[in-house]
Amino acid sequence: MAYSNIGFELQEGIGTITFSRPKALNALNRELLQEFDHALADIARNDQVSVLVLTGEGEKSFVAGADINELASLDPLKAKTFVLWGLTVINRISELPIPVIAAVNGFALGGGLEIAMACDFIYASENASFGQPEIKLGLIPGYGGTQRLPRLIGINQAKELLYTGNLISAAQAHQLGIVNRVTPPEELMPAVMKTAREMASKGRVAIRATKQAVNHGMSVDLATGLRIETDAFALCFTSKDAKEGTTAFLEKRAPVFTGTFTE
Numbered sequence: 001m002a003y004s005n006i007g008f009e010l011q012e013g014i015g016t017i018t019f020s021r022p023k024a025l026n027a028l029n030r031e032l033l034q035e036f037d038h039a040l041a042d043i044a045r046n047d048q049v050s051v052l053v054l055t056g057e058g059e060k061s062f063v064a065g066a067d068i069n070e071l072a073s074l075d076p077l078k079a080k081t082f083v084l085w086g087l088t089v090i091n092r093i094s095e096l097p098i099p100v101i102a103a104v105n106g107f108a109l110g111g112g113l114e115i116a117m118a119c120d121f122i123y124a125s126e127n128a129s130f131g132q133p134e135i136k137l138g139l140i141p142g143y144g145g146t147q148r149l150p151r152l153i154g155i156n157q158a159k160e161l162l163y164t165g166n167l168i169s170a171a172q173a174h175q176l177g178i179v180n181r182v183t184p185p186e187e188l189m190p191a192v193m194k195t196a197r198e199m200a201s202k203g204r205v206a207i208r209a210t211k212q213a214v215n216h217g218m219s220v221d222l223a224t225g226l227r228i229e230t231d232a233f234a235l236c237f238t239s240k241d242a243k244e245g246t247t248a249f250l251e252k253r254a255p256v257f258t259g260t261f262t263e
């Protein structure tokens with residue numbers, strides 16, 4: 001599939017998807033979501049991609065939310081179909097077996113913040129801003145904002161952002177725990193790539209097991225979460241990476257992980 005609303009490149013095992021509708025501040029229209037959906041499905045099947053980075057074209061915006069032109073034309077039935085499909089697309093991010101970093105280079109609003117929150121973590125440039133402004137449109141978030149934001153920053157902080165629709169700066173988002181790291185704009189991608197390379201050098205089976213244990217464990221009680229971790233721990237021993245990692249340590253050399261999800 002040829003893409004015209006996103007870009008994709010793969011270098012040294014690190015895939016980068018760039019949201020690319022700069023005239024609309026990379027707002028999510030149906031076509032962009034279709035392309036994004038397709039790219040995520042491809043990446044899920046591609047053993048060459050060890051880490052995925054999501055970012056926006058230009059210096060102004062990551063994603064300025066759902067395309068308001070399209071939202072304006074919805075009726076209740078279309079709204080439900082559209083939002084369910086969009087949510088499926090965004091859930092693909094958290095379900096990918098590899099780490100996904102959001103490199104937020106500007107506005108991350110509405111669906112943009114929801115995409116970023118579905119990633120494993122967020123790095124942001126100093127000029128980034130964040131918000132769930134749906135309330136100003138007479139709407140509520142449709143792609144997980146009422147659920148992921150309170151889980152990320154706590155119920156009370158989330159309600160204030162959701163009820164006011166106010167935007168917050170990268171520094172405030174960092175303070176609230178939405179963002180892991182804030183950099184000057186020109187240092188954002190180098191910082192993201194450095195972390196991505198560090199993760200790409202690790203065993204992909206162990207990374208996958210970690211992501212599954214954390215994500216599945218967070219939605220259940222602690223005892224169940226600990227059982228999930230136990231099973232994920234045991235799963236690591238089905239891979240040659242566990243042997244390689246422990247042997248390399250004992251032989252005082254760097255490990256070379258080659259395990260795949262399908263071995």
Ligand code: DAK
Binds near residue numbers: 140
């Ligand atoms: N959709 C469409 N076009 C957008 C857009 C958006 N979300 N955001 C910006 N643009 C367009 C502007 O219309 C403008 O286009 P032209 O006039 O040049 O043709 C261009 O991008 C540049 O924007 P501005 O001129 O406004 O630039 P400023 O720097 O002055 O302001 C801004 C930047 C990001 C503060 C402002 O553009 C803004 O407030 N944008 C809207 C942000 C927003 O409210 N986003 C939507 C969040 S709601 C659901 C499905 C999904 C959702 C909900 C329900 N169901 C199916 C039920 C999700 C909803 C959302 O994400």
